[in-house]
Amino acid sequence: MIKAVQAANVSGQEPLFHMLAYHMGWEGQNAGPKAAGKRIRSTLLLLTCAAAGGDWSLGLPAAAAVELLHNFSLIHDDIQDKSELRRGRPTLWAMHGAAQAINAGDAMFSLAHLSLAGLEQTTSAQTYTEAARLLAQTSLRLTQGQYLDLAYESMENLKIDDYWPMVWAKTGVLIRTCVQFGTLLAGISGKQAKAFSNFAEKLGLAYQVHDDLLGIWGDPAEMGKSAHSDLLSGKKSLPILYALQKNGAFARRWVNGGVPEAELAELAKLLEAEGAREYTQQEAARLTSEALKALAAAKPREESGAALAELAEELGRRDL
Numbered sequence: 001m002i003k004a005v006q007a008a009n010v011s012g013q014e015p016l017f018h019m020l021a022y023h024m025g026w027e028g029q030n031a032g033p034k035a036a037g038k039r040i041r042s043t044l045l046l047l048t049c050a051a052a053g054g055d056w057s058l059g060l061p062a063a064a065a066v067e068l069l070h071n072f073s074l075i076h077d078d079i080q081d082k083s084e085l086r087r088g089r090p091t092l093w094a095m096h097g098a099a100q101a102i103n104a105g106d107a108m109f110s111l112a113h114l115s116l117a118g119l120e121q122t123t124s125a126q127t128y129t130e131a132a133r134l135l136a137q138t139s140l141r142l143t144q145g146q147y148l149d150l151a152y153e154s155m156e157n158l159k160i161d162d163y164w165p166m167v168w169a170k171t172g173v174l175i176r177t178c179v180q181f182g183t184l185l186a187g188i189s190g191k192q193a194k195a196f197s198n199f200a201e202k203l204g205l206a207y208q209v210h211d212d213l214l215g216i217w218g219d220p221a222e223m224g225k226s227a228h229s230d231l232l233s234g235k236k237s238l239p240i241l242y243a244l245q246k247n248g249a250f251a252r253r254w255v256n257g258g259v260p261e262a263e264l265a266e267l268a269k270l271l272e273a274e275g276a277r278e279y280t281q282q283e284a285a286r287l288t289s290e291a292l293k294a295l296a297a298a299k300p301r302e303e304s305g306a307a308l309a310e311l312a313e314e315l316g317r318r319d320l
Contacts, residue, residue, distance in 0.1 A: 001024070001064045001067060002026065025087065035087050035089055040315070041066045041070055041174060044175065045059055045066055046059055048178070049186050050182075051301050051307075052188045052192070052196065052301075061118030062185065065116040066112070068109075069108075069135065069138070075105035076102070078091040079101055082233075113135065116132060117132075127184065138177040141169045142174060146170055152236040153235065153236065158244075167205065167208040167238075171205075172207075179199065195298035196294075198297070199298060201294075202287050202291035203315070206312075210316055212238045213277065216228055216231060216277075217268065228267070231267055240254070248274050
């Protein structure tokens with residue numbers, strides 16, 4: 001990963017490189033493992049490759065690529081959401097301004113595609129071509145998901161059915177791509193590859209649903225950002241859409257807008273009282289269970305398959 005980002009460290013461009021290194025958690029205030037994130041997507045890719053019978057080490061260029069693509073999206077998300085904290089540290093745009101943070105995000109996007117080109121050396125030109133097409137398609141879907149996420153903030157009368165296409169594009173597609181990279185590198189196809197893909201599709205949705213729980217009821221110390229952040233930003237997350245459809249006290253307060261920070265804790269209590277937290281927890285548990293069933297159907301290699309199952313379950317236990 002560090003080697004991939006070092007490609008941006010050229011004469012006269014050192015400050016831009018240090019912006020990227022800061023965002024990745026390698027430099028600056030409180031740098032270290034917590035600032036660097038959990039590297040879930042690269043881990044998922046490499047474990048899938050091993051679970052499908054491949055040599056995980058051949059996938060390192062792809063593993064770096066998906067992490068860099070993910071971090072590109074985070075840099076831009078922070079600008080669009082006006083988030084001043086990520087992983088407990090000031091975001092790039094809060095430190096350097098939106099314009100330079102956009103440049104840093106664009107550089108991260110380019111580095112992701114450059115990193116993927118390493119597959120030509122570890123695998124073959126044909127495998128790289130297939131992987132490059134998949135990464136480009138995924139990049140488009142990510143931006144489409146982010147478009148919907150932002151557009152939904154000002155839309156009225158949204159239903160829960162509207163939620164799933166948005167979070168599938170915003171979060172689920174990249175999770176599936178990681179698994180598809182793993183099966184591509186392992187050289188499997190047919191029913192087994194489809195079962196791995198089904199596992200990823202359910203896992204990606206479960207991951208986002210649990211994130212929606214964290215966005216309202218998560219521990220700020222663990223999340224590295226303010227409490228009730230989704231309420232503050234006006235996100236149409238799953239618990240909020242559920243409560244809006246109930247048309248109770250929460251919905252009446254929400255439609256009036258302009259919720260001050262001092263009222264957020266009370267609004268979160270209203271959500272919980274109307275069953276939104278319980279409903280969202282049940283959806284996360286259902287999707288995780290379906291993901292584990294799909295993984296079992298893929299008949300993964302024992303040790304790496306067990307690690308994939310453990311990862312899926314761990315993602316549903318992130319601190320609330």
